Every structure is written in C-alpha cells, then in structure tokens.
Amino acid sequence: MNQDKDPVPPARVYVIDDDPELCESVEWLLDSAAITCTICHSADEFLEQFDPDSPACLVLDVRMPRMSGTRLQERLNVIAPHVAIIFVSAHGDINMSVSTMKAGAQDFLEKPYEPQQLIDAVQLGVDNAAQRFRAYRRARQLSDKINLLTPREREVLVLVIEGLPSQTIARRLGMSVKTVDVHRTRIKMKTDADSIGTLVRDILRYQVEVR
CATH class of the missing domain: 1.10.10.10 (Winged helix-like DNA-binding domain superfamily/Winged helix DNA-binding domain)
Structure with missing residues (x-):
C-alpha cells in the first residue's frame, strides 16, 4: 500500500478566541514568524469554515460564550481527531490542563504567555497536525478496505x-x-x-x- 505516501496539504492555523484584541495580537505575532492564521471569534465561526479533511492547528481559548474550548475539543475528537490543539487560558488550573492533555491536546499555555513560547508551540503544532492527519487518513483508507x-x-x-x-x-x-x-x-x-x-x-x- 502506498496511500500514506500521498502528499499532505499544509496545516492551516486557526486562532479561536472571543477577545478581538488578543486575536489581533496573536495574528501579528504569528505573522512575524511567517505563520499565516485564520481568526475566529467563536467555536461556531470556526466550525462554519473548518474542513475536517485537511490538517489544522488550533490556538484555542478555554472559556468562550456558547461553546467552550473544551466542548469544541470534544466535538473535534469525533469529527476530526487529527487536529492539533494548543489551549490558552487566563483561568487555567492543573486539573483543566491535565484533562485537556488527556483528551489529546498538544499543549496548554497560561495567559500571559511568552511570545516565543506560543510561536514554538504553533510551529510544533503545524508539524504534529500534518503527522496526525497522515495517520488519520491512512486509518480511514484502511478501514474502508477492510x-x-x-x-x-x-x-x-x-x-x-x-x-x-x-x-x-x-x-x-x-x-x-x-x-x-x-x-x-x-x-x-x-x-x-x-x-x-x-x-x-x-x-x-x-x-x-x-x-
């Protein structure tokens, strides 16, 4: 089988946070590292434009109106378990960090975080997203064959x-x-x-x- 050698499209980076000023700051920071991102001010806005058949790295706020970051993670674990998630929160605690990591999150950063810390996490997330997507696609192809x-x-x-x-x-x-x-x-x-x-x-x- 050579399906897992198929090229994987570049991972798309999403910043999902209901704070417009923070989103603007993160967008500027990532742009300085040559990382293009898509800003979404809610989980619903993200889901409207997200393509589950492509790799993605999310910088995701834990607490948001309507659908929280953790609830979005639960949904993505069903429809797109390959997504790499970097949680950010000003209200994080050890239990929350542990629970999100056990559920598959790549990282959990507390606000305010060091700029380079976020850049490093996103760069790693982009690589992880591609690897996770390749494995996810391969498993789905194999399941279809079986x-x-x-x-x-x-x-x-x-x-x-x-x-x-x-x-x-x-x-x-x-x-x-x-x-x-x-x-x-x-x-x-x-x-x-x-x-x-x-x-x-x-x-x-x-x-x-x-x-």
Missing part, C-alpha cells in the same frame, strides 16, 4: 492478527488449510496490501477495528 471483506474473511484476519498460523486457524474455524490460504490471498487483494504481514502491522499501528 469493510470490503466478507464476515468469514474478517474472522480469518482477526486470527491472523492474533499471530495464529494457517493450520491453527483452519482447526479453529473448521476449514481446510487450503481454504484459509485462499481467504488470506483474497484479504491481501481486497485490501491492496503488499503482504499480510504489512497489513497486520498497519492495522495495529493505526488501531483499525476489524471485527
């Missing part, structure tokens, strides 16, 4: 992932070794895998559901 398998082929694949040889799989499923090998060949063809070994590696690497 959905082409018959229930029997999935049964065989599950046991292959467990590391069982064809002889053991044949006994477990009540079929001949030759039939197991036929299923293995069809699995390889349908998933466009270079080999069953690379298929298993990718399934485990990208945590793709098979059952």
